[in-house]
Every structure is written in structure tokens, then in C-alpha cells.
Amino acid sequence: MHMNANVCAIDAEAAALLTSIIEVGSEHSASDLAARYVIDKAEARGQVQDFITDLRKQRLIQPLQQRKCSRENARDLAARTLVPVVIRLLKILRPRNKVKGLLWTARWAVLQFGWATAVRAWEHVYPQPALGSTTAVGMLEAIDHEVRQATSRSLIGLDCKERSLVSLALVRESGIAAQLVVGFAHDPMQGHVWVEAAGQVVGDDPEHPLSFEPVVRYG
Numbered sequence: 001m002h003m004n005a006n007v008c009a010i011d012a013e014a015a016a017l018l019t020s021i022i023e024v025g026s027e028h029s030a031s032d033l034a035a036r037y038v039i040d041k042a043e044a045r046g047q048v049q050d051f052i053t054d055l056r057k058q059r060l061i062q063p064l065q066q067r068k069c070s071r072e073n074a075r076d077l078a079a080r081t082l083v084p085v086v087i088r089l090l091k092i093l094r095p096r097n098k099v100k101g102l103l104w105t106a107r108w109a110v111l112q113f114g115w116a117t118a119v120r121a122w123e124h125v126y127p128q129p130a131l132g133s134t135t136a137v138g139m140l141e142a143i144d145h146e147v148r149q150a151t152s153r154s155l156i157g158l159d160c161k162e163r164s165l166v167s168l169a170l171v172r173e174s175g176i177a178a179q180l181v182v183g184f185a186h187d188p189m190q191g192h193v194w195v196e197a198a199g200q201v202v203g204d205d206p207e208h209p210l211s212f213e214p215v216v217r218y219g
Helices: 012-024 026-037 041-057 070-093 095-113 115-125 137-153 160-173
Strands: 179-186 189-197 200-202 213-218
Touching (some): 012 041, 041 189, 070 095, 070 115, 137 160, 160 189
Antiparallel strands (some): 179 189, 189 200
């Protein structure tokens, strides 16, 4: 997986499945999935193919390479340069609409640079607090409410990626340590992203991530 931005933990079983899908091929992965979950092979093959297509479309995965190409390096540099500039401009021009502005910025960054590059640039702007403050439950609840409310009122196509990036920014900016979590579900195969801080889900329905197996954590 091309998600090398401060990866701390990868679930062994889920990582093995994802590696099989990308490196060995969909046919082998479908056979393994069908045997493991006792489902029809044709159904498993369709789920695997749809899963790969969706992940690649969203740029959550890319073909493995020995080294980054010059184009990808240029994209990383552009993201690290432009994302902080856009965020600073929004703070100046739209101080009263901070969450809305961050949601638009996150959407633009993901569409323009892809998920992995956007996360690296985002963590560059909002690194993990060196010394986390005493966690304030009220603060986390306020951030959760503000992000979910702003997302529900937005007219652009926002999903979990944008919502989680904004939640991560606000929580870390408050001095509270937070992790960006990527999870996958097998039946049907789908992915989801959310933020955890002090054992609490922020910016998402706390019940929703329970359906997904965490496979990657940033931060």
C-alpha cells in the first residue's frame, strides 16, 4: 500500500490480504477469500475486483514501485508547499468559517494530490503534539459536533476522508494527541477512515468504525 506517512501499526491478517490482492493478483486473493469466509468464488472475485477498482480510483493504493518517480516527488513537494499556504490564507480570509474552510481544503488536497500525498502534507501542517495536553472530553465533543454539523451542511461531495483530516487538524491543534485510522470490512469489501483521540472517535458516528478492521494508523 502506498500509505507511507507515519504508519505505526498494520493488522497482520488484513495486511496479508491486501498484499495478496495487490502483489499476487485478484484471482488468488478471491480463492483465498472464498475459502476463508465460505462464500462462492465468483462472488469473492467480484468483491475483490470492485474493492481494488474503488481503492485505485480514490488513490488509496497504487502499484508498488522500488522508488518514487520524479512526477510523484514533484507532487509531494507541491502538496507540502501549497497545502500549508492554502490553510494559512483561509485563516486570514475566513477566520469565522474555519471548519468549512478546512473541509474545502481537505477535499481539494485529496482530489489534487491523492490520499497518501494529502495525508503526508496534512501531517506536516498538523504534527502530533510533542507534549499532549490533559485531554478535555468537552473539547473533543465540541470538535466532533462542529465537524459533523459542517459536513452535513456542505453542498460538495464530502466523505470520511475529508471529515477525518479536518478532525485530525482540530484535535492536534488543540494539543491533544490523535490518530488517523484506516479500516476495511470484508463483506462487502469497503474502506473507511476516522480519527481517534483518548479512546474516542471524533468527527464520526462512534458506532460506524466498529464495522471495520483497523489496518493502518497515522500518528
